[in-house]
Amino acid sequence: MNSFIWKSNSTFIFRHGARKELSHLVQGNRILAVTGGRWLRDTGEWDAIRIPLENRGFKIERVAVAREPSPEDIDNTVAAFRKFAPQTILAVGGGSVLDAAKAIAAMFCHPEKIEYYLEGIGKESPTGATLPLIALPTTSGTGSEATKNAVISRPGIGGFKKSLRHDAFIPATAVIDPELLRFCPPEITIYSGMDALTQLMEGWISTGANTFSDMFARQGLELFAASFPAVLQNPGNSDARGNVALAAYLSGMTLANAGLGTVHGMAGVLGGLESLPHGMICSRLIPPVFRHIAGQAEDSALARISWLGDCFHQYWFGITENGTEGFLQLLDQLEQLLPEQNSFLDEQTLNLAASKSNDKNSPVSTTMEERKRFFMDAFSIE
Numbered sequence: 001m002n003s004f005i006w007k008s009n010s011t012f013i014f015r016h017g018a019r020k021e022l023s024h025l026v027q028g029n030r031i032l033a034v035t036g037g038r039w040l041r042d043t044g045e046w047d048a049i050r051i052p053l054e055n056r057g058f059k060i061e062r063v064a065v066a067r068e069p070s071p072e073d074i075d076n077t078v079a080a081f082r083k084f085a086p087q088t089i090l091a092v093g094g095g096s097v098l099d100a101a102k103a104i105a106a107m108f109c110h111p112e113k114i115e116y117y118l119e120g121i122g123k124e125s126p127t128g129a130t131l132p133l134i135a136l137p138t139t140s141g142t143g144s145e146a147t148k149n150a151v152i153s154r155p156g157i158g159g160f161k162k163s164l165r166h167d168a169f170i171p172a173t174a175v176i177d178p179e180l181l182r183f184c185p186p187e188i189t190i191y192s193g194m195d196a197l198t199q200l201m202e203g204w205i206s207t208g209a210n211t212f213s214d215m216f217a218r219q220g221l222e223l224f225a226a227s228f229p230a231v232l233q234n235p236g237n238s239d240a241r242g243n244v245a246l247a248a249y250l251s252g253m254t255l256a257n258a259g260l261g262t263v264h265g266m267a268g269v270l271g272g273l274e275s276l277p278h279g280m281i282c283s284r285l286i287p288p289v290f291r292h293i294a295g296q297a298e299d300s301a302l303a304r305i306s307w308l309g310d311c312f313h314q315y316w317f318g319i320t321e322n323g324t325e326g327f328l329q330l331l332d333q334l335e336q337l338l339p340e341q342n343s344f345l346d347e348q349t350l351n352l353a354a355s356k357s358n359d360k361n362s363p364v365s366t367t368m369e370e371r372k373r374f375f376m377d378a379f380s381i382e
């Protein structure tokens with residue numbers, strides 16, 4: 001058994017309506033809210049969060065994040081609100097918003113610009129100093145509310161997608177309110193759900209898996225298998241939304257402690273080269289990569305693939321077999337769920353992405369040529 005140290009939020013709340021009762025979680029008096037786009041305001045959900053806090057005397061400033069954050073997005077936000085001197089950061093949004101908030105919270109407590117501390121780029125590691133962060137996810141995917149890293153991107157050739165990472169950057173508090181998830185649009189529901197599924201499956205078969213990560217991965221996979229079809233059928237089903245949100249949270253716990261595999265080893269690199277959403281890249285890579293893994297896995301990894309087939313066979317119509325055969329049927333079904341897309345990847349990008357990507361903690365290793373083929377299959381390139 002792999003040795004491990006377990007890290008997680010200090011407080012985790014899962015409750016319908018929890019977004020309206022955040023005041024007891026706030027430290028100090030000044031809150032900087034980092035939120036997503038317009039829908040939060042247009043649906044009245046931002047008021048549902050803000051007004052109870054203002055009624056209790058908290059001062060709130062708000063900044064909106066509309067994309068995966070760049071180093072400049074983080075540095076500019078910290079500079080703009082330095083005078084306000086927030087005492088708590090409140091993040092309400094999808095994975096990019098939560099990552100931005102994590103980085104903003106940390107950079108208020110570090111003297112240099114963020115690039116100085118980014119993994120694989122900066123001169124220094126972050127100290128771990130940060131502001132208290134309350135994370136409320138509005139999508140069920142990245143599990144960022146449970147993890148210690150913030151992904152920061154500068155897309156394009158010569159660009160990068162790197163993490164700001166420290167154990168202390170796990171949000172102090174994560175709050176899942178299933179009612180906040182019912183507005184998530186269908187395409188984002190699919191892409192973010194596929195991201196969570198990838199993280200659970202990669203953590204489940206990871207060479208870095210341990211007793212705890214297995215426990216969370218297995219429960220997350222069961223919740224996802226049982227409830228994701230219900231969410232797709234009825235987006236307003238907040239019980240099913242809650243289960244998928246918990247699955248996504250568990251995927252974050254799993255990845256933070258067991259690591260990830262080939263899909264993420266490839267998705268991270270491609271996401272640094274092209275402005276494509278992370279969940280979309282993962283969604284498209286799952287079928288080709290996992291078909292390869294299912295064909296090559298041996299011993300305990302093969303037994304775990306087989307368990308995945310058993311798990312989904314219990315819940316998904318159209319999966320008629322147990323074991324590895326059922327798992328291959330699942331991959332066919334996931335392919336059917338994917339929305340149409342017209343992303344074009346040129347030869348140079350494909351070669352660069354295939355050569356720079358890796359298998360992380362996958363039990364099955366791949367060659368650069370195989371990874372290039374996975375990209376081509378994923379994006380229907382002949």
Ligand SMILES: [Fe+2]
Pocket residue numbers: 142195196199264278282
């Ligand atoms: Fe992911």
